[in-house]
Amino acid sequence: MTRKAASALDHLNLVAKLADLKEDHYRILLSLSAMTELLIDKGILTREELELKTAALDTELEDLIVASLHPMG
Structure with missing residues (x-):
């Protein structure tokens, strides 16, 4: 594999990891929002x-x- 191809592959892997992190971040934020709303709704x-x-x-x-x-x- 050439150096340029390895660099492109590294870049692609980094982009894939970033996409996974964004999905994880969204799920965490959604769960936190739901918990917050429940705590407020219950008067806690x-x-x-x-x-x-x-x-x-x-x-x-x-x-x-x-x-x-x-x-x-």
């Missing part, structure tokens, strides 16, 4: 609680990322 949590927790986790994660990129700052 409210949309407001979910939004507040999401915002808090997003801020926390962003702070961790910034701290890891600038450890001395």
Whole structure:
């Protein structure tokens, strides 16, 4: 197999893996959405609680990322 053919095959394999990841991501997101709706429908949590927790986790994660990129700052 030529180097160019091997590179094309590697590229094709990478695209196939990406497609699999997108399918997995979709399934996970769909399941999470269904669970969230059920929790809200059953009165276990409210949309407001979910939004507040999401915002808090997003801020926390962003702070961790910034701290890891600038450890001395």
